[in-house]
Amino acid sequence: MIQKYLNYSAQRYASKWLVLCIDLITVIFSFILSYFIRFNLTLNFEVKNLLVQIPLVAVTSLLAFLIVGSYKGVVRHTGVRDVYNIFNAVCLFSILVIFVVMVNGQMNILSQFTIPLSIIIIINSLITFVGLAASRFVFKSFYNKMNSNIKVSKNILIYGAGDSGVLTHGAIANNAKSRYKVIGYIDRDAKKIGKNINGVPVFARRTLTEAFIVKNNISEIIFSIQNIDSVKLRKTVEGLVDLPIVVKIVPPIEDWINGELKVSQIKQVQIEDLLDRAPITIKNSKIAMELMNKSVMVTGGAGSIGSEIVRQICNYDYKSLIVIDSAESALYDLQQELKQNGFHNFIPIVTDIRDKNRMNALFSEHKPNVVFHAAAYKHVPLMEYNSYEAIKINVGGTKNVADLSILHNVEKFVFVSTDKAVNPTNVMGATKRIAEMYISCMQKENKTKFITTRFGNVLGSNGSVIPLFRKQIEKGGPLTLTHKDITRYFMTIPEASQLVLEAGAMGEGGEIFIFDMGESVKIYDLAKNMIKLSGLRYPEDIDIKITGLRPGEKLYEELLANGENTLPTYHQKIKISKVRDVEYAKVRSKIDELCITNMFFSGNTVKLMKEIVPEYISKNSELCDFDKVDSNQSPEQKLKVVKS
Numbered sequence: 001m002i003q004k005y006l007n008y009s010a011q012r013y014a015s016k017w018l019v020l021c022i023d024l025i026t027v028i029f030s031f032i033l034s035y036f037i038r039f040n041l042t043l044n045f046e047v048k049n050l051l052v053q054i055p056l057v058a059v060t061s062l063l064a065f066l067i068v069g070s071y072k073g074v075v076r077h078t079g080v081r082d083v084y085n086i087f088n089a090v091c092l093f094s095i096l097v098i099f100v101v102m103v104n105g106q107m108n109i110l111s112q113f114t115i116p117l118s119i120i121i122i123i124n125s126l127i128t129f130v131g132l133a134a135s136r137f138v139f140k141s142f143y144n145k146m147n148s149n150i151k152v153s154k155n156i157l158i159y160g161a162g163d164s165g166v167l168t169h170g171a172i173a174n175n176a177k178s179r180y181k182v183i184g185y186i187d188r189d190a191k192k193i194g195k196n197i198n199g200v201p202v203f204a205r206r207t208l209t210e211a212f213i214v215k216n217n218i219s220e221i222i223f224s225i226q227n228i229d230s231v232k233l234r235k236t237v238e239g240l241v242d243l244p245i246v247v248k249i250v251p252p253i254e255d256w257i258n259g260e261l262k263v264s265q266i267k268q269v270q271i272e273d274l275l276d277r278a279p280i281t282i283k284n285s286k287i288a289m290e291l292m293n294k295s296v297m298v299t300g301g302a303g304s305i306g307s308e309i310v311r312q313i314c315n316y317d318y319k320s321l322i323v324i325d326s327a328e329s330a331l332y333d334l335q336q337e338l339k340q341n342g343f344h345n346f347i348p349i350v351t352d353i354r355d356k357n358r359m360n361a362l363f364s365e366h367k368p369n370v371v372f373h374a375a376a377y378k379h380v381p382l383m384e385y386n387s388y389e390a391i392k393i394n395v396g397g398t399k400n401v402a403d404l405s406i407l408h409n410v411e412k413f414v415f416v417s418t419d420k421a422v423n424p425t426n427v428m429g430a431t432k433r434i435a436e437m438y439i440s441c442m443q444k445e446n447k448t449k450f451i452t453t454r455f456g457n458v459l460g461s462n463g464s465v466i467p468l469f470r471k472q473i474e475k476g477g478p479l480t481l482t483h484k485d486i487t488r489y490f491m492t493i494p495e496a497s498q499l500v501l502e503a504g505a506m507g508e509g510g511e512i513f514i515f516d517m518g519e520s521v522k523i524y525d526l527a528k529n530m531i532k533l534s535g536l537r538y539p540e541d542i543d544i545k546i547t548g549l550r551p552g553e554k555l556y557e558e559l560l561a562n563g564e565n566t567l568p569t570y571h572q573k574i575k576i577s578k579v580r581d582v583e584y585a586k587v588r589s590k591i592d593e594l595c596i597t598n599m600f601f602s603g604n605t606v607k608l609m610k611e612i613v614p615e616y617i618s619k620n621s622e623l624c625d626f627d628k629v630d631s632n633q634s635p636e637q638k639l640k641v642v643k644s
Contacts, residue, residue, distance in 0.1 A: 020062075020071040026131045027061040027093070028054055034124040057097065061128075064093035070132075083133050090129045154180050155218045159240070160225040161185035161192045161202045168224040168250050169198060171261040180263075183216050213245055222266055224250040237269055241532035271466055271530050286505035288316050290370070294411075297322040297368035299353050299401060300375030302330035304458060305416055308497035309372050310334065314343040321346040322366050324353065325375070353397040356404070363408040370504060373401050374416040376432070383428040384551040384621055387606055391598040394431035399438055399595060405448045414504040415439050417454045417512070419489065419557045425619040426552025430609045434591060436512065437612070441588040449509030453500050454577065456489030456515075456557055465523060469530050477542035479527045482549045487520040487556055499574065506569060512577040513569075520556065551621035587612065 035050055036042075065071050068089040070082070156172075158165045165185055172180045185202045187193060192202045212218075221240060228236075240247045247269045250261065296313055300306040301323035307330075310323055325331045328350050335348045347366070351358050353375050376394050377383055383390040398415065405413045417436055420429035436452050443450045457464060465488070472479050491499075503513040524544065531538040538544065549555070569576060590612045598605045607626050610616050618624040 016072050020065060022135065023065055023071055023132055024058055024062060026135055027128055028058055030127040030131050031057050031124055034127055037123055037127075056100065060096045060100065061093045064089050064096060068092060082136065086132045086136075087129060090125055090132070093128070094125045154220060155183050155216055156180050156220040156222060157183055157186055157203075157208070157218055159186045159221055159223045159236075161187035161189065161197055162225065164226045164250060164253070165224040166197060167261055168222060168266070169200060171263055171266075180220075183218060186221070208240075208243070210243060213243060218245055220246045220248055222248045222250060223269065226250075226253055238529065241269075241529060246535050247533065269533050271469075271526060271533060287501045290412075290505040291316045291318045293317070293319045294369040295320045295322070295367055296370045296372070297324065297362075297366065298372045298374065299324045299397075300373070300416075301325050301348075302327050302334050303374060304493055305496055305500070306372070306374035307334050308493045309374060309500055310338070310346070312494070312497055312501060314338060314341075314346065318345075319369075320366065322362065322368060323348045324351055324362070326350065326352045353401055354392055356400045359400055359404055360407075363404045363410075367408065368405075369411045371401060371405050371410050371413045372416070372500060372504065373398060373413065374500075375401075376416070378418070378428060380420065380426045380428045380552050381550045383431070384426055384623070387427045387609075388598060388601070390427050390431045391594060391605055391609075394428070395434050395438070395591065396595045396598065398435040399591070402439060402442050402448075402450070406442060406445055410448045412449045412451060412504055412507065412509075413439070413442075414500055414507070415450070415452045416500055417452050419454060419456045420554075421454065422557075424613060424616045425554050426621070427606065427609070427623070428552070430613050430616045433613050433616070434594070434609065437587050438591050440510065441584045441591075443510040444584055449507060451503050451507035451509065452512040453503045454512055454514045455491055455496055455499060457491075458496050459490055459492050465526075466530070469527055473530065473534050473536070473542060477531075478545040479531065479542060480545050480547050481523060481527055482547055482553060483555060484524050484546055485555060486523050486549075486553075488523060489520050489557055491515065502574065506574070514575050514577050549620045552618065552623075553620060 031054065032050070068085055070085040070089040158168055160168075165187075169182050169185075172182060182200050184200055185192075185197060186205055186208055187202050188205050193204045195202050208221075221243075223233075223237060223240070225233075237247060237249075248266050249269045251265050251267070256262075256265065291313065296318050298306055298310050298313070298321070301310050302325035306323075306325070310321065313321055323331065323334070323346055325348075331348050331350060335346075338344075338346060349362065351362070353359055375397060377386075377390050402413060404410075415435065417432050418429065420426065421433035421436055422429075424430040424433050436454075439450045439452055442448065459466060469479050499513070499515055503511075507513070527544050528538050531542045531544075534542075536542050590608070594605060594608050594612065597608060604626075606623055610626060617627055
């Protein structure tokens, strides 16, 4: 029965009017007690006058409480702010009573209303303030005591005894549904170690051992330090994941709901939190000015990068937004999401960028000023033996959209490329590099400004390694890794999309913008951390299986090709790649030949790609044989060598 009552009471707050009534009773009791104290606990005063004064004091205090609103606070969440409001209400109440007494003294309206000022200013104010504050804390303590007696608690530690840690403890303590019991804080500040904060002890970092955790039955540790750089965060949390506890993290203050931390926002640490790179924020942005009153087209608008570009564009004052993708379901999901978020000024279109006639009709109808080209096939292993499709979309599709941009006088064309286009070792990377080269050729037309952005792997994108590892962990493992020494650069989807938008505003045509992505991440270490962050042990619970490099896969990704250098921009994290000079007429002719050859299934397109991109050397693939073929052999002989 008690359990049922408390569960019910946990779902509702005490009525503010009930709190107001209790406050008025407290004021009246304090006023009577003040008289007794003033007259040495005797009745040496006019009791009749007191009885007349009580209703007037009650009305005056009611007015003060209504003005300040001190009765509106949730009693079981009483904190410093509530005590401050009580103090303000008591001060206002005292001022009003003094005012009434002085006015009555001048006008002699009510002879019984002559309260000694010592009672009003000192005794009653002090007793009333203490009584109101104490009543709230008594009810709060009683509630917490009753609640803690019937709930199973999890013993936890809070890492960080600063302001964020204290607020985290407050959020946990004030949450009616919380099953947490804070055992202590962990901090490196010698001045705090050994002291108590709100009755909770502060321990040194060295105290945090497996024996300490087992002894105190600690199941979780909550990391609550704000404004810490990614390197320190990674090293600290990596030191915690080796312990037999679940590691959680408090979100940044700017993500707190209405400036207050909710227990539901404390999440288990994700691998994204540990990547060795700080989030990028772009200042002095020209994006708003660049997109103002412009018609914008986004190809591949339902993909990982394209959809985020669309989401960010929706926040600007553009004229129209045309979202193109061949994936019907993904485009529908994006459409519904945007509508639910209050965005309606966009046009979703299901079509294929390889259909030049359809694309030409769309360019004629919507007359885009800016084109963001994110449509592409991107999966390296699949494209290695589907070169026809890779060339058709990554080269032919890009060529279609670029040619139409010039034909229809598009102001800017922003191309989304990849670090796999640098010294490519696979078909996908080679097609993206050829697309970059074609865009450079188009820049020579001096009509549309062609701009390229080049970056590494994107966290959480379709098919990326982190979602794959998560699924494998959910299934009980093992995690599959192609090579123990493989490394990759990472960035978040919003950062990648922001870079694309910024490049569109910054670029003057002909640039390849690259991104300072910090240090590359060893995927083997990433896999081990993901296992530990899931509360499992490596290799006892989940093992890592090395499967061997996939066709076309590199051990290490690069952001600059051989012979390329960088030039700075106004943002220290964004640089311009200074590419080597090429014979544009010859390259364009070869690319035209590639598209025609691919279209009619004639000739060897992979060999032709290697001629266009001399640095394209296949790895871990049957296509490596093309790099060994004698240039004097006939196409039939070359093909025979490859098949063998």
